[in-house]
Amino acid sequence: MDFQHRAGGKTGSGGVASSSETNKDRRERLRLLALETIDLAKDPYFMQNHLGTYECKLCLTLHNNEGSYLAHTQGKKHQANLARRAAKEAKDAPAMPTTEKSRVDIKRFVKIGRPGYKVTKQRDPETGQQSLLFQIDYPEIVEGVIPRHRFMAAYEQRIEPPEKKWQYLLFAAEPYETIAFKVPSREVDKDPRRFWTHWNKETKQFFLQFAFKMDKDKGIGMLRIAPY
Numbered sequence: 001m002d003f004q005h006r007a008g009g010k011t012g013s014g015g016v017a018s019s020s021e022t023n024k025d026r027r028e029r030l031r032l033l034a035l036e037t038i039d040l041a042k043d044p045y046f047m048q049n050h051l052g053t054y055e056c057k058l059c060l061t062l063h064n065n066e067g068s069y070l071a072h073t074q075g076k077k078h079q080a081n082l083a084r085r086a087a088k089e090a091k092d093a094p095a096m097p098t099t100e101k102s103r104v105d106i107k108r109f110v111k112i113g114r115p116g117y118k119v120t121k122q123r124d125p126e127t128g129q130q131s132l133l134f135q136i137d138y139p140e141i142v143e144g145v146i147p148r149h150r151f152m153a154a155y156e157q158r159i160e161p162p163e164k165k166w167q168y169l170l171f172a173a174e175p176y177e178t179i180a181f182k183v184p185s186r187e188v189d190k191d192p193r194r195f196w197t198h199w200n201k202e203t204k205q206f207f208l209q210f211a212f213k214m215d216k217d218k219g220i221g222m223l224r225i226a227p228y
Contacts, residue, residue, distance in 0.1 A: 027071040040066060043073075058085065112140060115176045124194075124211065131194065131211035132183065138173050138204045146199055147173035147206040154185065171206070187213045 040046050045058040046069060054063040056072060058081050063069040072078055116137035123130055138147060149171050154162040157180070167185040172178040189195060194211040 112175050129211040133209045136206045142174045189213045
């Protein structure tokens with residue numbers, strides 16, 4: 001029989017493929033596609049029975065090998081059953097109550113300027129450690145607000161060119177501007193006897209004292225105050 005010259009065929013093409021050949025080729029392409037996209041170890045519907053064949057628990061179909069099952073997963077029947085199962089699970093799932101986001105009111109204050117301050121240089125007569133005592137006055141501080149402080153590295157600030165030999169000590173309390181003291185970048189002694197704070201609610205004064213760890217080659221140096 002001349003397969004190359006039958007109706008619909010092209011010279012050199014081997015003739016028109018039959019419907020069975022077409023289906024076989026389609027199933028092979030689907031199997032290869034499934035191999036790239038599906039991990040059978042994670043497929044909840046894939047099962048090997050006691051006879052050594054494979055079953056699809058979703059569609060209740062039997063398959064002689066893994067390739068046949070993978071081709072089945074790409075077919076219309078399996079995809080339609082997946083869609084129906086997803087719709088059923090979505091319908092049966094209990095409606096989760098929508099949680100309202102807690103609203104946080106942002107407090108806004110009109111800045112009234114810098115607070116008054118006093119800085120005292122000290123030296124411990126026993127250890128020889130150099131220390132600083134800060135007194136910040138907040139006569140018009142907002143009721144219920146407690147002043148805050150923190151140390152800032154020179155490279156964190158954007159007010160002036162950073163120098164690694166300096167660090168900044170910041171004080172903040174509404175409605176006053178945040179102020180920063182420029183102090184040497186030396187290690188601070190965190191011993192509670194040498195590092196302490198106190199807020200006097202009666203006089204509206206905040207005190208902070210800290211000492212530098214011993215370093216014979218460096219002094220306290222200058223102090224500078226600047227808005228931050």
